[in-house]
Amino acid sequence: MRSIGRTLGRATLRDIALTCLAVFVIGLSYGAIAVASKFPLWVPAAQSVLVLAGASEFLFIGIVAAGGNPIAAAAAGLLVNTRHLPYGLALPEVTGRGWRRLLGTHVMNDESVVFALAQPDLPRKRAAYWACGLGVLICWPGGATAGALIGSAVHNTSAFGLDAMFPAVILGLIVPDLRNRGTLRAALAGAAIALITTPFLPAGLPVLAALVAVLLLTREQT
C-alpha cells in the first residue's frame, strides 16, 4: 500500500478514497432498496461481490422487483455492462498475469478505468487501477450488505429519499458523456422512448427500446 501511495501521490489517493466512499454510500442505498423490494439480504450481498457493476445490479433488482423475468433482467444487465468491452480495449496492460489477471479483470469498473486512464504513465496507471479497483471491491459489497441490514431494520426507506439516489448516481456517471451534443440528443430521445413505452411494455423492455435512438447517431455520422 505504501508503494502505491508513493507512486500516486496524495491528491490522487484522496480522490480515489472519496470515490470509494461514494461507492459505499451508493452501496448502502442499493442494499436498502433491494430488501425494500422484498429481496432477501443474500441477493444484494452476493450480487455486489460476484457482479461488481452497480448499474446492472440496480437494473436487475428493479426489473425483477417489477415482475420481470430474471433471465431477461440479466440480459438487460449484460447489455448495460457491454461498456466494459471498450474499457478492456482502451486500457493498457494494468492487470498483470496469472491470478492477478483473474482478479484484475474482475475489478474493472467505471471508477477504476477512469482513474487509470487519467494517469500519465504505466506504473501510475497500474497503481491507480488497483487502488481504486480493490477499494470498490471492498466498499461496494460492504455498503450493499450494511444497507441491506439497515433496510431490514428501517421499513420506510422512501422517507429518506433513497429511491432518488439510484437515478442520481447513474446521471452523475453519464453527465460527462452528455456534454457531447450528439450523444445528448440521442440520450434524450432514448429517455423519451422509454418513458412513452413504460405504460405498455413489460418491465425492463422500455429501457431496451431506448436503443432505437442509436439510429440518430449512425445517420448523423454517415
Added chain:
Amino acid sequence: MKDTTLVVAGMATLAAGTYVIRLSGQALRARITFPPRASKLLEAAAVILLAALVATTALTQGHGFAGLARPAGVLVAGVLAWRRAPFLVVVIAAAAVTALLRLAGVH
C-alpha cells in the same frame, strides 16, 4: 421474491456474462483494432441505455407515474452534476431533496 431458482439463475448469468465481457476486451486488445466508430457507437449505446434507466427510475413506478418528490430530487442532482459538483454531493442532494419534499407532504 417469487422464484428463488430462477433469480439465482439470473444472478449467475449476469455475473458470469459480465466477467466474460471484462475478459474479452483485454483479450481482443492484442489481436484486433476496433474501428473507432464502432467503439464510439457502443459507448453511446451504453449512455443511451443508462439515460433511459435514469428517466424510467426517476419518473415511473411500475407502469405509472412515481410522483413529484423523486424526479425533483433527481433533477437537482442533474443540475449539480452538470455544474461539476462532487459526486457524493450530487447523490446525497438527490436523497435529501426527495426526503425533504416528502416530509413537506409532496409525494
